[in-house]
Amino acid sequence: MSRILVIGAGGVGVITALSLWLKKESDVSLVVRSDYDRVLKHGYTIESCDYGRLEGWRPHHIYSSVEDAASAADNQGYNYIVVTTKNIIDGPVNSRVSNIIRPVLEKNKELHGPQLTTHILLVQNGIDIEKEIWAEFPREQYRYTVLSGIQLIGSTKIGSGHISQVGQDHLSCGAFDPQDAAAIQAANDFVRMYSNEGQNFVEFDPRVRYSRWKKLLYNAAINTSTALVGLDVPRCLEFGVNKKSTEIEVFHPAMREIIAIAASEGIIIEEEFITMFTEITRKKVFKPSMCVDCEKGQLMELEVILGNPIRIAKRNGVATPTLSILYNLLVLVQAKLKERKGLLKFDEKTATLVDE
Amino acid sequence: MSRILVIGAGGVGVITALSLWLKKESDVSLVVRSDYDRVLKHGYTIESCDYGRLEGWRPHHIYSSVEDAASAADNQGYNYIVVTTKNIIDGPVNSRVSNIIRPVLEKNKELHGPQLTTHILLVQNGIDIEKEIWAEFPREQYRYTVLSGIQLIGSTKIGSGHISQVGQDHLSCGAFDPQDAAAIQAANDFVRMYSNEGQNFVEFDPRVRYSRWKKLLYNAAINTSTALVGLDVPRCLEFGVNKKSTEIEVFHPAMREIIAIAASEGIIIEEEFITMFTEITRKKVFKPSMCVDCEKGQLMELEVILGNPIRIAKRNGVATPTLSILYNLLVLVQAKLKERKGLLKFDEKTATLVDE
Numbered sequence: 054m055s056r057i058l059v060i061g062a063g064g065v066g067v068i069t070a071l072s073l074w075l076k077k078e079s080d081v082s083l084v085v086r087s088d089y090d091r092v093l094k095h096g097y098t099i100e101s102c103d104y105g106r107l108e109g110w111r112p113h114h115i116y117s118s119v120e121d122a123a124s125a126a127d128n129q130g131y132n133y134i135v136v137t138t139k140n141i142i143d144g145p146v147n148s149r150v151s152n153i154i155r156p157v158l159e160k161n162k163e164l165h166g167p168q169l170t171t172h173i174l175l176v177q178n179g180i181d182i183e184k185e186i187w188a189e190f191p192r193e194q195y196r197y198t199v200l201s202g203i204q205l206i207g208s209t210k211i212g213s214g215h216i217s218q219v220g221q222d223h224l225s226c227g228a229f230d231p232q233d234a235a236a237i238q239a240a241n242d243f244v245r246m247y248s249n250e251g252q253n254f255v256e257f258d259p260r261v262r263y264s265r266w267k268k269l270l271y272n273a274a275i276n277t278s279t280a281l282v283g284l285d286v287p288r289c290l291e292f293g294v295n296k297k298s299t300e301i302e303v304f305h306p307a308m309r310e311i312i313a314i315a316a317s318e319g320i321i322i323e324e325e326f327i328t329m330f331t332e333i334t335r336k337k338v339f340k341p342s343m344c345v346d347c348e349k350g351q352l353m354e355l356e357v358i359l360g361n362p363i364r365i366a367k368r369n370g371v372a373t374p375t376l377s378i379l380y381n382l383l384v385l386v387q388a389k390l391k392e393r394k395g396l397l398k399f400d401e402k403t404a405t406l407v408d409e
Numbered sequence: 410m411s412r413i414l415v416i417g418a419g420g421v422g423v424i425t426a427l428s429l430w431l432k433k434e435s436d437v438s439l440v441v442r443s444d445y446d447r448v449l450k451h452g453y454t455i456e457s458c459d460y461g462r463l464e465g466w467r468p469h470h471i472y473s474s475v476e477d478a479a480s481a482a483d484n485q486g487y488n489y490i491v492v493t494t495k496n497i498i499d500g501p502v503n504s505r506v507s508n509i510i511r512p513v514l515e516k517n518k519e520l521h522g523p524q525l526t527t528h529i530l531l532v533q534n535g536i537d538i539e540k541e542i543w544a545e546f547p548r549e550q551y552r553y554t555v556l557s558g559i560q561l562i563g564s565t566k567i568g569s570g571h572i573s574q575v576g577q578d579h580l581s582c583g584a585f586d587p588q589d590a591a592a593i594q595a596a597n598d599f600v601r602m603y604s605n606e607g608q609n610f611v612e613f614d615p616r617v618r619y620s621r622w623k624k625l626l627y628n629a630a631i632n633t634s635t636a637l638v639g640l641d642v643p644r645c646l647e648f649g650v651n652k653k654s655t656e657i658e659v660f661h662p663a664m665r666e667i668i669a670i671a672a673s674e675g676i677i678i679e680e681e682f683i684t685m686f687t688e689i690t691r692k693k694v695f696k697p698s699m700c701v702d703c704e705k706g707q708l709m710e711l712e713v714i715l716g717n718p719i720r721i722a723k724r725n726g727v728a729t730p731t732l733s734i735l736y737n738l739l740v741l742v743q744a745k746l747k748e749r750k751g752l753l754k755f756d757e758k759t760a761t762l763v764d765e
Contacts, residue, residue: 278738281638281738282637282738282742282745283742283745284745287755287761288741288744288745288748288755289741291755291760291761291762292740292741292744292745292755293737293740293741294737294740296762298740299737299741302733303734303737303738335760336760337760338757338760374731375730375734377658378659378731378734379734381650381654381658381659382634382637382638382659382738384649384650384654385638385640385644385645385648385649385655386638386639388644388648389638389639389640389644389648392644399643399644399647399648404643404647404691404692404693404694405643405647406647406652
């Protein structure tokens with residue numbers, strides 16, 4: 054039976070752990086940071102459109118840190134690490150994915166050497182998020198695969214130990230490296246262990262990079278814009294000049310630039326998705342993640358959603374007039390959030406950033 | 410002796426009234442809305458870098474509304490109306506300049522017919538702000554001139570009846586219509602009545618439209634951007650990628666587009682002002698007006714600063730990729746402010762704007 058460690062106990066992580074637990078084909082551990090005491094004592098309260106209401110639910114094991122999960126692994130290690138935390142590559146060093154998963158990879162290596170392959174599934178937004186792992190863990194020293202998870206799920210932690218899921222869980226899972234047979238096998242196995250027929254919807258994704266660029270149409274154009282103006286998507290659409298300017302002059306041009314960058318990488322995203330992504334959000338009074346993060350004073354996933362695509366565009370000579378302005382304004386908002394969190398300092402007397 | 414009515418008793422309006430009063434060449438009335446009772450009883454407390462500290466200061470007359478000022482005019486009328494209020498052409502109808510000044514123009518006409526020319530001085534931001542007055546008051550029916558005032562002054566109302574002025578008052582004043590001899594004369598007269606040598610700095614402006622487009626470099630590019638990100642100018646500059654992206658990728662392209670629009674109107678703004686406007690604000694930890702309005706929940710002067718120039722650009726076939734994105738994002742922020750003030754309604758059930 055596969056041992057799976059889910060890292061991140063927000064709306065996504067808890068439903069991920071629950072879905073695996075219900076299928077009964079794996080041994081499920083969850084890292085619960087802020088709610089640990091509450092969940093240890095009372096378990097989770099979950100209202101799920103997929104699974105109904107659960108009271109006092111717990112996965113097989115819970116830990117208050119990744120270090121604890123690694124060292125408490127009963128000398129068995131983990132077959133899968135599922136990362137559902139936000140991916141803030143410009144945030145504090147210890148919040149980077151490679152540092153988050155390092156204790157488990159090291160422990161697995163110590164326990165099993167090359168006998169155990171660790172499958173690292175990143176259920177996270179953005180482009181090029183796998184490269185940090187490839188760079189930080191040389192293949193000669195660590196035995197692992199990197200899997201991509203793209204999830205659509207309206208699930209939120211609404212209180213301590215309390216999860217509300219209002220949208221059906223759609224997960225597509227595949228291998229970042231399409232040549233990596235072990236990764237493809239691991240992704241297919243995960244799909245099987247995760248799928249609860251008639252409840253959630255899970256599929257193997259044979260074209261991970263295509264799917265990520267496709268989802269980026271939404272994230273790079275719509276998610277980003279809502280963060281700058283602090284409004285849900287229907288308001289953004291209706292508040293435009295003649296109720297049209299937001300889509301015609303902001304969303305659509307931004308999406309067309311993403312399509313052009315993807316094309317420069319050999320990935321063809323069909324134009325029809327421009328309309329599709331605008332239409333599916335038109336009537337949903339819902340603030341996307343970057344808008345919510347910004348309002349909560351939390352760092353946004355700006356670099357994986359917009360910074361990385363723009364850097365690819367620069368490398369490939371693709372013009373991104375719309376995305377660049379959104380990006381350069383959001384870089385300032387991100388810095389404002391960092392200053393509030395004490396992650397950077399600005400000296401008002403000299404009017405300069407203090408380099409540390 | 411000229412009778413002058415100053416409308417708007419914020420940091421600008423009060424120092425305007427004081428400057429005229431000190432020169433002793435005019436009879437000065439001030440419309441004081443929110444602070445009326447306080448100022449009637451105790452006068453103003455003013456800390457001014459130009460005039461020192463004043464306690465209990467009042468102009469010759471104060472009124473709580475323009476209507477009162479008009480009807481209390483002792484059958485004499487006013488020679489000048491100086492409008493220092495914000496210019497929100499998309500705001501409530503009664504806050505538009507033409508409606509604000511209407512009682513005085515009507516009263517002047519009733520009292521004196523064509524014998525009295527009313528000089529309307531707009532000390533306000535933006536482009537094409539005079540056209541509303543020309544449209545609303547036909548020249549066959551009303552006798553008036555329209556004058557342009559561009560003011561640089563660090564003056565703020567910091568409490569009820571309490572004004573703090575930290576930057577020397579620089580006012581340039583001219584005729585919107587360069588063919589209008591009466592307007593040119595009136596502007597020169599105003600400069601004389603306003604100038605307190607060695608204290609403020611006042612000059613006749615022979616090229617009003619040039620000056621307004623020039624000031625727009627700052628307002629359309631820098632003021633707007635700070636409103637979107639909620640930061641003062643030095644932070645915007647320092648927080649950019651490599652401390653450079655804000656000026657290179659946002660401020661400068663936006664300013665170049667303003668120069669191009671101005672050129673399409675026959676007005677040549679020198680490129681050197683792009684650097685000048687960036688440099689003069691680099692070390693001043695100061696939030697421009699739109700940023701302050703936005704944070705206070707007040708409507709921004711978006712349409713006169715950015716909407717009007719973009720409409721001119723469309724008419725003249727000038728491309729404005731940078732300004733258009735700034736504008737279309739700020740239109741959403743302005744609508745958010747309007748919704749908060751109850752000036753527009755959004756129905757979350759149908760996810761549509763309620764047309765009234």
